[in-house]
Amino acid sequence: MASSETTRGTAVEEADGGDGGERPIEKSTAKPRPGNAQDLAGLEAGLDALDAVQTKRVSPVEVLVQKVLPPIVAVAVVLAVWKALVLAKVTPDYKLPDPGRVWDALHQLWVEGELLDIVWTSVSRGLFGFLIALAIATPLGLVVARVKFIRSGLGPILSGLQSLPSVAWVPPAVIWLGLNDQMMYTVILLGAVPSIANGLVAGIDQVPPLFLRAGRTLGARGLVSARHILLPAALPGYVAGLKQGWAFSWRSLMAAEIIAKSPDLGLGLGQYLENQRNNSDMAGVLLGILMILVVGIAIELLIFAPIERRVLRSRGLLASAR
Structure with missing residues (x-):
């Protein structure tokens, strides 16, 4: 019995290293259980699903x-x-005419060949004035957003101009420039530039500072930083400012066309509306309002809505392609 216990003790000592110390810890080579591997794979798949952008076609x-x-x-x-x-x-018919009378007025304009000319006169002015406002407001917004001294001086002025009704600029513009297209474009600029510039400033304010520091580390400064970092990062706010700028351009133009009347200006939608008001033709007045509304919505849907969807989709903010 003693011999057996001695043999067992010797075996234990040899297993412990023979000196009574602790046995060294060896790296386990055991394979993970299938259940744990499946749980880990499911967790990774769930995280991938959260990060993935759904691109299912509608x-x-x-x-x-x-x-x-x-x-x-x-x-x-x-x-x-x-x-x-x-x-x-x-209410009496002269205040609220039948929809059929409005349709007849539209049909008459089409038959006489004046409908497209009236619409194009206003649309061409509005788009050209908006492009000029875009060329002015974009660098202005960049400077205001990045230069503190200029922002302190011009920031409140831009906000005040944006809140000022566009119709208020028509009388001074007529006195300054007369009844011509330059007056129309001036009113459009005074209405659209503050909206576009403020939209760009708001978008730049939301750009994470890390983007700018990373750009400076890579050597992007000045105009290069504005072109490749600020404008792309501020694009959602910039596009929102463009949409609002178009709305102000269109409203400013309609106010100028309604108030200012001259044969040299041609017949636009605003002037057509005012002419029908002078003739006490309520059907024509409602037709003018509807045409102004339809054109404004059409420009927004055909130009700005696709741009906005593309910007949001590129940032993974749209769940599906639309």
Whole structure:
């Protein structure tokens, strides 16, 4: 029995290193359990799914139901309510004409060949004035956003000009420049430049400072930093400023066309509206309002909405391609 215990003790000592010390810890070569590996793989897949941008294409039927049908239904409801008010005789016909009379006025303009000329006169002025405002407001916004002294001086002025009604600029513009296209473009610039510049300033204020430090580390300074860092990073706010700038351009132009009247200016939408008001033709007045509304919405949907969707999609802010 003693021999057996001695043999067992010797074996233990040899296993411990023979000197009574602790046995060295060896790296485990055991393989992870299948359950743990599956849990880890599931966690990684879930994180990848959170980071991934969904790019599922929307079917034509979904586009029809989500994009086309709601505006059509809204227009139909407005026309139905309009027609019901006319039939109920809630007001005399010269104040609220039948929708059919407005359609007849539109058809008459088309037959006489004046419709496209009237629309193009205003659209060409509005777009050209907006492009000039864009060329002025973009560098102005960059300077105001990056130079503290200029921002302290011009920042409040730009905000005040943006809140000033555009129609207020028409009388002084007529006195300064006369009844001509230069007066029209001046009113557009005074209405659109502050909105575009303020939108760019707001977008630059939201750019993380880390972007600018990284750019300086890579040697991007001055105009290079503005071109490759500031403008791309501030693009969402800049696009929002462009949309608002177009809205102010269109409103300013309509105010100028309604107030200023001259044969040299041609017949635009605003002047057509004012002419129908002078003739006490309510059907023509409503037609002018509808055309101004439709053109403004069409420009926003055809030009600015696609740009905005592309910018948001490039930043992973749209769940699906639209």
